[in-house]
Amino acid sequence: MRRMLVDQSDITKTRMEDVPRQDLEPGQVRLQIERFAVTANNVTYAASGFAIGYWKFFPTGIDGQGLLPVWGFAEVVETRSELLEEGARLYGFYPLAEELIITPEEQGPVILDASPHRAALPVVYNRYVRAKARSALDEGMQSLLQPLLATSYLLSDWLQDQQFFGAQQVIVGSASSKTGLGLCLYLAELDPRPVQVIGLTSAGNKGFVEGLGACDAVVTYDEIESLAKLPSVYVDMAGNAEVKQRLHAHLDAELRHSCAVGTSHWDQFRPKQDLAGPKPQFFFAPSQIEKRRADWGPGVIERQIGAAWQRVAERADDWLDLREHQGIDSAEAVYADVAAGRAQPRDGHVIAL
Ligand SMILES: NC(=O)c1ccc[n+]([C@@H]2O[C@H](COP(=O)([O-])OP(=O)(O)OC[C@H]3O[C@@H](n4cnc5c(N)ncnc54)[C@H](OP(=O)(O)O)[C@@H]3O)[C@@H](O)[C@H]2O)c1
Incomplete structure (x- = not known):
């Protein structure tokens, strides 16, 4: 073996x-x-x-x-x-x-x-x-997308549940990651949508994120200081300590919530940081599932997650x-x-x- x-x-x-x-x-x-x-x-x-x-x-x-x-x-x-x-x-x-x-x-x-x-x-x-x-393609797509887009969907559901913490913009860190782009896509589906969706990514991946068509604006890590100082939520898939430091310093009290989801920049992560604004909170997807089971009864959120990742997977050829x-x-x-x-x-x- x-x-x-x-x-x-x-x-x-x-x-x-x-x-x-x-x-x-x-x-x-x-x-x-x-x-x-x-x-x-x-x-x-x-x-x-x-x-x-x-x-x-x-x-x-x-x-x-x-x-x-x-x-x-x-x-x-x-x-x-x-x-x-x-x-x-x-x-x-x-x-x-x-x-x-x-x-x-x-x-x-x-x-x-x-x-x-x-x-x-x-x-x-x-x-x-x-x-x-099933076909190799179907199994490949499920292996690749289901675990990531389930989290993207739960993040979108949780942000709505929290009324977006009163924010006017949601900033998605590492927006070119599948988990990040999934969140952008699920937020873009909302109608009406009370927040702007801002994709934050590296310069080399900016065009890719723009091409998704899900973000109102795409900002690179070099351009953090150009972000509008509006009430904001940061949803961080990157875990990059310097990026987090600068984003918190720039938005400071306008940052209504900072949510730590991932560390795609795993080699730039620091577990302890002194940051301006709110302390980042780890997003634990199973807690949102439990909450929705209590709100809606068993099976409902699971069906929504299943439909959500398949909906995105069906249209994934574009990206x-x-x-x-x-x-x-x-x-x-x-x-x-x-x-x-x-x-x-x-x-x-x-x-x-
Ligand atoms: N907490 C949870 O429940 C949960 C669930 C699912 C995923 N996650 C986390 O979300 C993150 C994204 O996962 P994924 O599988 O969706 O990623 P992916 O699709 O493989 O993302 C690739 C992207 O990550 C960034 N990246 C990757 N490696 C990098 C490196 N060494 N240096 C700098 N940038 C790098 C780049 O994006 P940019 O240029 O846009 O930064 C790249 O386009 C992971 O940390 C994952 O663990 C957490």
Whole structure:
């Protein structure tokens, strides 16, 4: 079984490794991983592997070496559980490896991995959804977009729920990221829309964000001081300490809320900062899901999220080129490019095994 190890003290260092296949214990199934996406989100999993605990999902047994979590599809190739038959396909959270052994447990319509080492970890990552065999393109799009656009949609829903904190503009940091552009697209759908949507991005990605047609204005990191001093909300997918410092200093009391979502600029992140204006608050998507379950009853927000990512995926041809790479070894170069910020925002990288 081949897998990609990430050096936990320098996440830009990786190596491929072959390990012997383990025999299944009673109750376990072997999943052959077939397709997964690699984006800045996965690099963030590595960068925050200890702080948030992403290294705990797929332990390697090797000190200082971690397995990168990815979203994708796998097929049951061997089973010692009555719950999953050979040939069943599952969408969910996998290690960057050729296979994963899970201990399935039924939880309503989904399968939970009840392996003891995952018991204390957030359940949202332990759920696997049965999937019908579909085209490579459809599976690639879901691997790439569902986990990111679900967060974009929940952010848009939460901002509306908060009446945009009384702001007149929402500034989306790292607007060329899929999570960032998803938020811009969902905000642009609102009619009436009480806020301006401002995409904040790097100079090289400005044209890409403008091309989405979802922002009222696109501002580069160099131009932060040109932002209108209006009541604002900052939704930050970049996590870049200098950008945050300057944006808070410029808007100061006009910044009504500062929301920390991601660290696509993971190598420019600083966990503690002295900032003007409000203290950034981490956005925890599962809390908004829980709130909407309480507001609207079970199932409603889930259906909205499902419809929302598919709606955007159907029209993604304008801004997304799906790039499928063959074989697990291709993941190393893709990961290196994404981590170094060399990947193009138009490209959606999917590895097929
Ligand atoms: N909290 C949550 O629940 C949650 C959920 C989903 C995603 N997120 C986070 O949102 C962020 C975006 O994830 P994604 O998968 O949507 O990203 P993506 O589509 O892979 O985004 C790529 C963009 O990120 C920026 N970037 C990436 N690597 C960089 C680097 N090394 N240096 C500078 N800029 C870099 C660039 O955008 P710009 O030029 O526009 O900056 C680039 O176009 C991640 O940190 C992810 O973890 C959080």
